[in-house]
Amino acid sequence: MSTEKTYSPKDVELKWLDKWKTNNNYSSNPNDKNPYTIVIPPPNVTGILHMGHMLNNTIQDILIRKARLDGLNACWVPGTDHASIATEAKVVNMLKEKNINKHEISRSEFIEYAWDWTNKHGGIIIDQLKRIGCSCDWNRTKFTLDDDLSESVIDMFIKLFNDGYVYRDKKIVNWDPEARTTLSNEEVVYIEKESKLYFLKYKIENSEEYISVATTRPETIFGDTAVAVNPKDKRYKKLKGKNLVVPIVNRVIPLVFDELVEKDFGTGCLKVTPAHSEKDFEIGLKHKLDIIDIFNDDATLNKNGLHYDGLDRFVVRKKILTELEEKNQLIETKKYKNKISISERTSCIVEPKLSTQWFLKMKSLSKPALDAVMNNDIKFYPKKYVNTYKHWMENVRDWNISRQLYWGHRIPVFYSDENKSKFVVAKSKNEAVAKFNEIGVNIDNTQIFQENDVLDTWFSSWLWPISVFDGVRNPKNHDISYYYPTSTIVTGPDIIFFWIARMVVSGLYLRNKKPFENVYFTGIVRDNKGKKMSKQLGNSPDPIELIEKYGADSVRIGLLFSAPAGNDLLFDESLCVQGRNFTNKIWNAFRLFESFKVSKKLKQNDRSHEAIKWFESKFNLKLNEIDLCFKNFKISESLMIIYKLVWDDFCSVFLEIVKPKYGEELSEESSIIIKSYFNKILVLINPFMPFLSEELFEKINNKEIISENLKWPKSKNIDSIFLQNFDDLIQVVTKVRNFKKQNSLGFKDELSVFHQNKNINESLSSVFEKLTNCKLLYKDVETNASSSIVIGKFKYIIDFNKENSDDYIIELKKDFEYNLGFKKILEKKLSNENFVNNAPEKVIQNERDKLDDVLKKIEIIKETLDKIS
RNA sequence: GGGCGCUUAGCUCAGUUGGUUCAGAGCACUUGGUUUACACCCAAGGGGUCGGGGGUUCGAAUCCCUCAGCGCCCACCA
Numbered sequence: 001m002s003t004e005k006t007y008s009p010k011d012v013e014l015k016w017l018d019k020w021k022t023n024n025n026y027s028s029n030p031n032d033k034n035p036y037t038i039v040i041p042p043p044n045v046t047g048i049l050h051m052g053h054m055l056n057n058t059i060q061d062i063l064i065r066k067a068r069l070d071g072l073n074a075c076w077v078p079g080t081d082h083a084s085i086a087t088e089a090k091v092v093n094m095l096k097e098k099n100i101n102k103h104e105i106s107r108s109e110f111i112e113y114a115w116d117w118t119n120k121h122g123g124i125i126i127d128q129l130k131r132i133g134c135s136c137d138w139n140r141t142k143f144t145l146d147d148d149l150s151e152s153v154i155d156m157f158i159k160l161f162n163d164g165y166v167y168r169d170k171k172i173v174n175w176d177p178e179a180r181t182t183l184s185n186e187e188v189v190y191i192e193k194e195s196k197l198y199f200l201k202y203k204i205e206n207s208e209e210y211i212s213v214a215t216t217r218p219e220t221i222f223g224d225t226a227v228a229v230n231p232k233d234k235r236y237k238k239l240k241g242k243n244l245v246v247p248i249v250n251r252v253i254p255l256v257f258d259e260l261v262e263k264d265f266g267t268g269c270l271k272v273t274p275a276h277s278e279k280d281f282e283i284g285l286k287h288k289l290d291i292i293d294i295f296n297d298d299a300t301l302n303k304n305g306l307h308y309d310g311l312d313r314f315v316v317r318k319k320i321l322t323e324l325e326e327k328n329q330l331i332e333t334k335k336y337k338n339k340i341s342i343s344e345r346t347s348c349i350v351e352p353k354l355s356t357q358w359f360l361k362m363k364s365l366s367k368p369a370l371d372a373v374m375n376n377d378i379k380f381y382p383k384k385y386v387n388t389y390k391h392w393m394e395n396v397r398d399w400n401i402s403r404q405l406y407w408g409h410r411i412p413v414f415y416s417d418e419n420k421s422k423f424v425v426a427k428s429k430n431e432a433v434a435k436f437n438e439i440g441v442n443i444d445n446t447q448i449f450q451e452n453d454v455l456d457t458w459f460s461s462w463l464w465p466i467s468v469f470d471g472v473r474n475p476k477n478h479d480i481s482y483y484y485p486t487s488t489i490v491t492g493p494d495i496i497f498f499w500i501a502r503m504v505v506s507g508l509y510l511r512n513k514k515p516f517e518n519v520y521f522t523g524i525v526r527d528n529k530g531k532k533m534s535k536q537l538g539n540s541p542d543p544i545e546l547i548e549k550y551g552a553d554s555v556r557i558g559l560l561f562s563a564p565a566g567n568d569l570l571f572d573e574s575l576c577v578q579g580r581n582f583t584n585k586i587w588n589a590f591r592l593f594e595s596f597k598v599s600k601k602l603k604q605n606d607r608s609h610e611a612i613k614w615f616e617s618k619f620n621l622k623l624n625e626i627d628l629c630f631k632n633f634k635i636s637e638s639l640m641i642i643y644k645l646v647w648d649d650f651c652s653v654f655l656e657i658v659k660p661k662y663g664e665e666l667s668e669e670s671s672i673i674i675k676s677y678f679n680k681i682l683v684l685i686n687p688f689m690p691f692l693s694e695e696l697f698e699k700i701n702n703k704e705i706i707s708e709n710l711k712w713p714k715s716k717n718i719d720s721i722f723l724q725n726f727d728d729l730i731q732v733v734t735k736v737r738n739f740k741k742q743n744s745l746g747f748k749d750e751l752s753v754f755h756q757n758k759n760i761n762e763s764l765s766s767v768f769e770k771l772t773n774c775k776l777l778y779k780d781v782e783t784n785a786s787s788s789i790v791i792g793k794f795k796y797i798i799d800f801n802k803e804n805s806d807d808y809i810i811e812l813k814k815d816f817e818y819n820l821g822f823k824k825i826l827e828k829k830l831s832n833e834n835f836v837n838n839a840p841e842k843v844i845q846n847e848r849d850k851l852d853d854v855l856k857k858i859e860i861i862k863e864t865l866d867k868i869s
Numbered sequence: 870g871g872g873c874g875c876u877u878a879g880c881u882c883a884g885u886u887g888g889u890u891c892a893g894a895g896c897a898c899u900u901g902g903u904u905u906a907c908a909c910c911c912a913a914g915g916g917g918u919c920g921g922g923g924g925u926u927c928g929a930a931u932c933c934c935u936c937a938g939c940g941c942c943c944a945c946c947a
Contacts, residue, residue, distance in 0.1 A: 568940090
């Protein structure tokens with residue numbers, strides 16, 4: 001049975017996916033080994049895999065497979081997130097298509113629809129993760145709305161409440177009118193927009209005079225309860241004690257003085273709408289102003305909007321401008337660039353709104369979390385994000401954790417009446433009744449009402465590294481004690497506040513231990529023009545389609561070829577081609593190995609002996625570099641070293657030397673060693689290319705699963721002198737090949753090369769011969785040969801009489817000039833007293849050695865030139 | 870407005886404490902190749918005054934200042 005010339009990944013990959021599944025290869029349980037734990041950043045349960053996931057999870061898989069090869073008990077916990085706003089929005093849309101309005105059905109009916117939807121669309125992404133080769137412990141797959149995880153969330157809320165961190169308050173919050181819920185500050189994004197500044201007439205009461213007030217939001221005049229100016233603003237001093245009249249509304253409001261008002265903005269007058277701006281609210285509190293809410297939950301105006309009652313805020317803006325103009329109360333309109341706040345999820349413009357919500361006090365909780373990162377207990381890769389983290393932690397604001405949604409964890413708060421004036425925090429209705437009774441409120445379970453709000457999605461995510469091991473409910477269970485703290489978390493910098501920071505907070509609060517040792521930030525995957533990949537732009541390839549086309553291994557390494565931590569990655573499909581070519585290269589190296597005819601009678605030949613000795617050192621040298629890269633989370637760089645080791649050193653040099661000449665056989669001794677090297681290579685590539693490496697490992701060894709049979713190699717002694725000699729020899733090989741090309745000779749043309757390098761023995765000569773088809777002879781030749789080269793301190797003469805050697809002489813002269821120039825520089829340096837006196841001895845000696853080398857080289861070249869001419 | 874980061878070959882990026890292991894890698898490119906593992910290949914080769922300017926130093930891609938361009942994060946200027 002002959003092996004196919006080109007590697008076709010599909011069948012191989014499906015075969016191994018099936019095996020891993022049947023054999024449960026990657027499941028983990030506590031044992032006497034050290035653990036290496038990763039919890040997956042849970043993707044949205046109804047989401048589908050995009051390139052960002054592909055990158056992120058490939059990196060996690062590499063880390064976890066490497067850990068497994070290192071002999072650690074590797075455990076990668078997969079799972080999905082209920083993503084309350086995103087999923088609820090999808091369900092609302094689905095219902096809309098069925099002509100069902102969310103607000104017209106009951107909570108339980110909606111939740112039933114949501115579960116149907118989740119069951120129908122959920123879990124796709126889990127299968128996709130399997131397809132890219134993720135070696136998760138699939139038995140541990142979690143979902144944030146699983147019973148145990150839900151209970152963990154509730155327990156956490158109760159604990160925080162009992163410790164005094166949770167409170168209920170009426171504040172200005174970010175309101176998403178489309179989802180009709182509040183958002184945390186982190187869920188609001190700002191975009192710059194060209195908008196307009198309108199200058200309105202506010203008449204002074206009992207006067208024909210007016211002042212001009214600038215605003216971007218004329219529709220909010222219905223909520224105005226004052227106009228404020230800076231106390232230092234001389235222009236308005238004389239108006240102290242006066243009242244003003246709101247246009248159209250004709251409400252009489254006071255003029256107040258407050259430092260919060262910027263003198264230089266607009267006219268220096270700020271219309272104060274305490275119900276719809278945080279700053280205004282603050283001013284309102286100070287001056288005891290009325291608060292008039294003018295919006296409904298969907299951002300249409302309510303009855304306070306008078307004749308605009310029921311109309312959308314932006315419709316009203318247009319209409320009211322017309323009305324103001326008609327009434328001659330619009331003074332002027334100026335172009336104005338400002339930033340508007342957008343809901344991260346629904347992209348609709350956020351409405352600041354005064355509302356009663358649940359909050360978490362963050363200040364004191366955050367302190368240890370800041371310290372953990374600042375004192376390097378938790379390490380960030382790349383480091384630069386420490387600054388971002390620090391800034392956020394030092395300025396952290398209380399976290400609005402309640403959401404006016406159905407899909408999520410319902411807040412465990414019970415009220416004794418519909419006014420919500422009294423409440424208890426309890427896990428169940430019955431417990432709530434008991435608690436009410438304790439505080440003297442006699443009530444039964446038909447008279448109490450549970451809070452309608454659910455918790456922010458991130459309020460469950462921040463428990464993830466603990467809750468997946470059931471460490472919230474059972475803090476001392478076996479799993480959590482063994483796997484926690486986890487080793488590394490891999491995620492994008494965009495959720496550093498949403499998730500990373502909060503996990504550190506919750507981990508330290510609940511367990512007094514950091515949740516992870518390392519944080520690896522991936523970059524954003526962009527297209528080759530630098531545009532962020534997104535569904536809307538249609539520039540995001542489907543990873544699964546790429547895998548169908550190139551194979552999972554190829555896409556994995558294609559993505560990684562240029563993905564240093566924290567750097568954005570410009571993805572181009574050609575990277576997958578490069579990946580595919582590499583898999584094919586390895587596949588063919590295997591075919592070559594497979595084709596060797598092995599003889600037990602033969603002794604190992606000289607050149608194989610040398611090649612083995614060389615590759616042993618080369619491999620260990622590179623292994624050191626790879627290990628260092630892994631230690632510093634330089635994953636792409638380690639891949640590149642492996643790529644070159646395999647392609648250049650293993651295939652182009654090592655295999656070319658040891659492979660028998662046509663018709664010859666390979667000694668058994670060599671065969672065994674080549675096989676062991678092949679296995680070592682397979683171990684190195686296994687984290688990056690799990691499918692191909694497993695397939696070849698099986699073919700070579702008749703055994704399955706590399707990590708159960710081999711360990712990541714340990715670097716041994718490196719014979720650096722031999723390595724240098726050999727690498728010098730390869731340089732001569734290159735020069736000779738170049739010489740042949742320049743003289744239009746074919747590879748097979750035989751030449752003799754003479755040298756006087758005592759480091760080269762007969763064995764090395766046979767290596768040379770295999771690679772060049774030329775003899776390398778130790779011989780001092782007085783020859784007119786116009787072809788000599790200088791490598792290191794030695795001259796090599798190629799025995800070839802060129803008829804026209806002009807080109808060659810020109811080149812040799814160039815070389816001569818170059819070395820003369822170099823000599824001058826070195827001499828100048830060494831005669832510079834400042835240099836000789838100030839530079840360290842080591843550096844000076846180095847320069848002297850270089851000068852010696854150059855002098856020798858010049859001499860050799862000169863000799864040759866003399867002979868020729 | 871505040872903070873962080875970036876600018877090195879056509880492209881994507883390495884370059885640890887200033888000193889020939891400092892100007893590198895991969896891809897792309899050019900040239901040659903029917904070398905029985907691989908054309909998804911082999912071999913050889915070309916290409917950068919390290920964004921501009923100034924300074925410190927015996928010595929700067931590396932440290933300092935400054936200018937220009939780009940990116941990201943944060944912030945209640947209506």
